[in-house]
Amino acid sequence: MLMLPVLLVTVDNTVLGFALPKIAEALRPSASQQLWMIDAYSLVLAGLLVSMGSLGDRIGHRKLLLTGSLGFVIVSVLTAYSHTAAQLITGRACMGIFGAMLMPSTLALIRSVFEDREERRIAVAIWATTLTVGSALGPLVGGVLLEFFDWGSIFLLAVPVLVPLLILGPLLLPESERDSTGPLDATSILQSMVALSAIVYGIKHSASDGADWMALTAFVVGAVAGWMFVQRQLRLPVPLMDLNLFRNSTFSGSVVINLMSLAFLVGFVFFTTQFLQIVLQMSPLNASLALVPGQIMAIVVGMAIVPVAQRVQTHVLVPILMAFAAAAFLLVAGIGSNLVVLVVAFALLNIGVGAIATVSNDVILSAAPPAKAGAASAISETAYEVGVVLGTTVLGGLVTAYYRGILQLPGFLSEAQAMLASETLSGAHNVTVDLSGDQASELMRQAGSAFEGGIGLVSWVTFVLALIAILIAWRTLRIPNGRVE
Template sequence: MALISEATHRGARSKRWLGLSVLMLPVLLVTVDNTVLGFALPKIAEALRPSASQQLWMIDAYSLVLAGLLVSMGSLGDRIGHRKLLLAGSLGFAIVSVLTAYSDTATQLIAGRACMGVFGAMLMPSTLALIRSVFEDREERRLAVAIWATTLTVGSALGPLVGGVLLEFFSWGSIFLLAVPVLVPLLVLGPLLLPESERDASGPLDPISILQSMVALGAIVYGIKHSASNGIDWMALTTFAVGAVAGRMFVRRQLRLPVPLMDLSLFRSGTFSGSVAINLMSLAFLVGFVFFTTQFLQIVLQMSPLSASLALVPGQIMAIVVGMAVVPVAQRLQVHVLIPILMAFAGTAFLLVASMGSSLTVLVVSFALLNIGVGAIATVSNDVILSAAPPAKAGAASAISETAYEVGVVLGTTVLGGLVTAHYRGALQLPGFLTEVQMILASETLSGAHHVAADLSGDQARELMTQAGRAFEGGISLVSWVTFGLALMAILIAWRTLRTPKTQSAKGH
């Protein structure tokens, strides 16, 4: 009997970890999608000829919708079951990805990305909530969360590599078709390996709260984008005001509802709220870096997609290694000490770029340093977030964590990418031999200048690209100084908010 019991225990343990491996597939896909498109922008811009604003929306439509719906989907998963939501989201994501791969216009691509965000929002909170259901043992769950968080960071870091390999041999649509082979194993094995989570039927979803959260986030992001392209004018101020009002209404409504869409009581924990803020900022740093680096390597340094992606491999390796290696360190070092140390690596990465320029060597080293910080922060902060919430609120905590992640992605491209674009447009000195149409196209984006240069003679093309490269590199330097300052702010936030006698990450339930 003892042998049978031991065999049963081993079988159950194997099933748990196999189930975790299946759960990592959508995590990897959704996070790869956050950065792979930025790497494919030069080829997409060549095929679809988007404006500067459309280029940013191609990236952010996905993350914006995803962020706006994550809390709603996390709450829906608590009510109907996270496994059911995960499988439905996987099927929808795969179908929409195939349709988006064959977009003929920039508008179609943006719409497809937005639809992918809807189904992506069904995936992410469910994965973290199901980990809570699958792994009841505290130490096993800590390791499972570390693997989840590492996959989160690795997915963002792998985006350029995956994009580089696919774009070297296939058209840009291949980056979307990737969803099919990744999600099919989940649809087949998920029902067999993953248990359904406990359901909370305490109340219905609140559509007004959903609308308020999406209006707040959408208006603020649109205002940032508009400011980057056209400066701060009445349109930008109006959208900022709309976003602020909608956000205030959302918060007040959540405090009044008996069953809120977002449980704001979780933020009463300084450890929880501080970890969420650090999560958001660290992902913004990573995605912002990928946004400008991939364009600089391919267009300014004229590297092929594959060569440019291989240049970032050291950073991707560091994300994997450090994300797992930090687990035993986190057991011995308090969070308010550990996270500032890790954030210092991210700050150093941007300080190097700001002070030493955007050479290939500097970018490779900086990307590695950035991944050391962000990879480990994702592991530590998500473990703290999940541990700080009671079991009945696992879905809500997961959704808040994922919302912070996706808002960070949006802000990385919107704020940091928008600053690079704004500096580029203001600093670019166009040669006098360009036509009016060519000047407009070249001044919008670096990709636009590259397209114009393709139609010019050798000397004229070199002159234009020299000016465009200089303006874009100046934008990178500006953003790097700004981000270095933000990293210092993040260190202070972590030191103050996470400073507790015994961090919650060390507690069991």
């Protein structure tokens, strides 16, 4: 029952990327709007997770979970019938509000239901596997739906997934332990939202439009708000975020590894789904089926890692798992973006990320006392969602920036066609509708080559980042016998 909202929220993080070609054709968004369609959801979600985790600690996580589920269903249905890019972006932002109620509540309720350490380890493994599988399943779900239905169907998926939870949740789910030591601090909520939103916006703007004064302003605002938030948490008797959790290097290291691994996965999905459909001209269904081996690996490894984690020390196990992610991007960078390479690389990436999600979330949840389970869960989920945003904004933005800089447009395009084609790969594909066969082939050859070059650049960058993540895990995750008691 608790896995239903986890599956839906994580599927929503990647399914839209697969639908972008159809959405671009229907709504004709700009390059910036395309990124915002994906980022608005995760941006709002990341900004509210800490607040919602603490709210659930105070009012009960079952109540928060059911409220979020109802709101998510209603907004998803409205978003499915958007007529403009602005409406879709607004809908995605509203979905982020209710999605923030769902994620910390599920992990906190697991802590309440499973008091035994080993039972909880298995439950967290299932939760973490669902987390990774949801992100990996997004392309498959999107491919199947888009093969037979309009793009709006990806949002209507919330109805059959969450309605059973709304009906059975009040009967089957117990309420969590409540922390009634004090009310939520509105100033802290505002500071956390401004800090996260401004920093993520600055990264997104820098990746898509360059490091100009707007990006610099956003970074400064985010840094100041973040500093004010930290100082306030250290003074409050009942803080919104218990910063003492970060004194534990294993907790902090696990949060960072969580963030980086999800950024790698979502960034890979962002550019691969477009490459398969637009450059290789695969149908949505066939493109999604090409990624099935990786999705299977995420499921298998996410559960199989549980007995291994009991025997292998965490600071040894996590670097080994991260090495699979590094190998995935090294493969793409060294060989290129053909179908076989992308399929194998996606499988390698899921072996690493699927297992890392299980191990790191188990460490994070075990480090927190029961009354602070929601706050610890929110920190973990904030790292997850910021990782999702970084995957699309930084990695996706680098691909887009390289595409714009290297693309050589044919001379037969009009000024309007050239502007649209130079913004995104989807834009170039939309221009071909008005061209002859030979002209369309020439444009897509140039656009595909530029986009593939961007994938190569991002793969090298991500390979280096994965090596840095291996070093972080080796230095910070030193837990005797691979466990936290």
